[in-house]
Amino acid sequence: MEHEQGWYERLENYFPDHELKSPEQMKELFRQHPAYRCEQTDEYLIIYADFENFIFIDYLLVNPKTRGSGIGTRVIDSFKRRGKTLIAEVEPADKEDRDTEKRIRFYLKNGFHRAQNIAYTRESADGSPYSMDIYYWSPSSTSEREILEQMEVVCEQIHNYHAHRHYGRLPADPDEVLQWKK
Template sequence: MEQEWYTRLEKYFPEHELKHPEHMQELFAEHVAYRREQTSEYLIIYAEFDDFIFIDYLLVNPKTRGSGIGSKLIDSFKNRGKTLLAEVEPADDNDKDAKKRLRFYEKNGFRKAENIVYTRETDDGQPFSMHIYYWSPSPTSETQILENMEVVCEQIHNFHAKRHYGRIPADPEDVLHWKSEQ
């Protein structure tokens, strides 16, 4: 039962987007910002910092998807008055869930950071890109979003990463760029 939450993630998210379960267990145990909330209806894993919240994984039970549970959950996070960030894979004609995730965030008022390019590598070195989506209770710049994502990379994705992956998977200088820098 302890690893049931990870099995739920594995069934829904692409493998290259998942952290190793041991990595996540250490984050839960040792990083004060990293948290997990779960019910039979949803599972959300996030990191709450002083001025923003990074939504690492959000999963609504397939049986209750479309009933508004995910939007209510996002609204509860919006009520905390902090910027919300999420990494969302680009739409893919071969992956209907990727399109649904994009529509979900857009429907809930998130905007795509149009000027930030975010490219990581799988464990076997294959590049993959993600979009950064954000919602903020007040006007914010993409510069601030980029700075927040640097914190996410350094403190969450790279937390004890060498132990789990043998490398740093998300060095901000390597994975985050302005569109004009490419």
């Protein structure tokens, strides 16, 4: 990963600041966490955590010049062939940001479901709350309780990885950011 250049700049140019991890934290994850990985081509960038029973898609970015040509679907299909549940955090639809609706349509078109029973609210560095929806795809029957448990693992092992050193706080304490709605 270290030899590939430009991956963080690509993320910065597309994702809102509050959704980005620090580049230092991400570099540590790549070097030290056995599940955290990156695939980068001119067409796409995907950063994910490949756990034993599921894959968490941390960031997926298709080159703006090639969006709509099926590249994102091919990437998702390659992950589906691994036979594990796929989980992604997706911004809720915002009428003032058309990209949010496009991302939701992308995941729905690719067979993902929005977790109806999981509320997921985090705080940005300045303490402002923001909500994300959890979308998932599974090759077999998976309950939203299982998705919630897997998201707890994501929060503990990925979002909070050496977080006190990088942020001076836990950005995603699962007991605080994840709630079961029913």
